[in-house]
Amino acid sequence: SQTIHQWPATLVQPVGSPLSLECTVEGTSNPNLYWYRQAAGRGLQLLFYSIGIDQISSEVPQNLSASRPQDRQFILSSKKLLLSDSGFYLCAWSDNRSNLLAGELFFGEGSRLTVL
Amino acid sequence: AQSVTQLGSHVSVSEGALVLLRCNYSSSVPPYLFWYVQYPNQGLQLLLKYTSAATLVKGINGFEAEFKKSETSFHLTKPSAHMSDAAEYFCAVSGPWTTGRRALTFGSGTRLQVQP
Numbered sequence: 001s002q003t004i005h006q007w008p009a010t011l012v013q014p015v016g017s018p019l020s021l022e023c024t025v026e027g028t029s030n031p032n033l034y035w036y037r038q039a040a041g042r043g044l045q046l047l048f049y050s051i052g053i054d055q056i057s058s059e060v061p062q063n064l065s066a067s068r069p070q071d072r073q074f075i076l077s078s079k080k081l082l083l084s085d086s087g088f089y090l091c092a093w094s095d096n097r098s099n100l101l102a103g104e105l106f107f108g109e110g111s112r113l114t115v116l
Numbered sequence: 117a118q119s120v121t122q123l124g125s126h127v128s129v130s131e132g133a134l135v136l137l138r139c140n141y142s143s144s145v146p147p148y149l150f151w152y153v154q155y156p157n158q159g160l161q162l163l164l165k166y167t168s169a170a171t172l173v174k175g176i177n178g179f180e181a182e183f184k185k186s187e188t189s190f191h192l193t194k195p196s197a198h199m200s201d202a203a204e205y206f207c208a209v210s211g212p213w214t215t216g217r218r219a220l221t222f223g224s225g226t227r228l229q230v231q232p
Contacts, residue, residue: 006159032218043224044160044206051218059219090159094218103210104150105220107159 002027006091006108013115019064019078021111023091026072031093033074034105035066038088050074051096086115118143118209122223130231135179135194137226139207142188148210149190150220151181155203163205166190177201202230 006023013019025031035047048066050056056066063082067075074091089112092105123138141147148167152160164175171183181192190207204227208220 034219036222044222046219046221049219088157092160103148104162104165105160105208107152107161109159110157112157 002093002106004091004093004106004108006111008111009109011111011113013081013113015083015115016080019076019081019085019113021076021089021091021113023074023076023108024072025074025093028072028093028095030071030096032096033068033072034092034094035074035076036090036092038090038110039086044090047076081113081115083115086113088112118147118221120149120207120209120221120223122205122207122226124226125224126227126229128229128231129197131199132196135192135197135201135228137192137205137207137228139181139190139192139223140188141190141207141209143209149181149183150208150210151175151179151190151192152206152208152222153177153203154206154225160206163192197228197230199230199232202228204228 003026033050036044037047038044046059050068053068064078088110090110091108094103094105119142121140150165151163153163154160163179164173166173166183174180179194181190183190204225206225207223
């Protein structure tokens with residue numbers, strides 16, 4: 001069966017410090033991968049999605065970046081965190097064999113980032 | 117472009133009462149629609165999905181939703197609420213891959229409270 005792991009679960013960082021959140025998927029190959037952010041009371045905002053290694057689309061201009069160095073690894077990074085980067089970050093994957101419409105997403109447990 | 121609107125950011129019901137969470141969608145193509153549930157500090161879990169088959173979709177934990185094209189709605193219902201249903205619920209719509217955007221668009225969420 002497929003599993004998705006996301007870490008760290010909780011992170012407290014000062015403004016201006018770097019960030020690295022990691023996500024790995026097991027039990028499937030060539031998944032579509034996603035990073036969403038959930039700010040308090042604002043639902044889920046898609047940050048990045050990737051349909052393959054080094055194929056990453058950015059949804060919202062910001063000081064965050066994403067990389068996919070391996071097929072089942074997705075990393076969210078920042079060189080200098082802002083207060084507004086605080087939130088709950090969710091990694092997700094979907095089966096790339098879905099038809100013409102985007103398919104069901106499977107989510108990790110999330111990483112709560114607090115920037116002070 | 118696809119979008120979903122969830123009416124009511126907070127819904128409170130008594131234990132044993134009907135649960136009704138509202139979702140209206142906008143889509144340029146026949147959509148796939150999803151309902152997810154999120155418990156505190158956890159990722160999202162799929163409740164049910166509509167993929168153009170039966171318009172009445174049954175999901176886990178006794179939830180169901182009905183796709184109504186004429187009303188562009190996909191409301192979530194459960195006949196009798198349990199305390200364990202207290203959580204945040206998200207409606208989501210898929211986008212056609214032909215646009216290059218292979219991701220779900222989520223509503224802003226509805227927090228369900230169940231009173232004893």
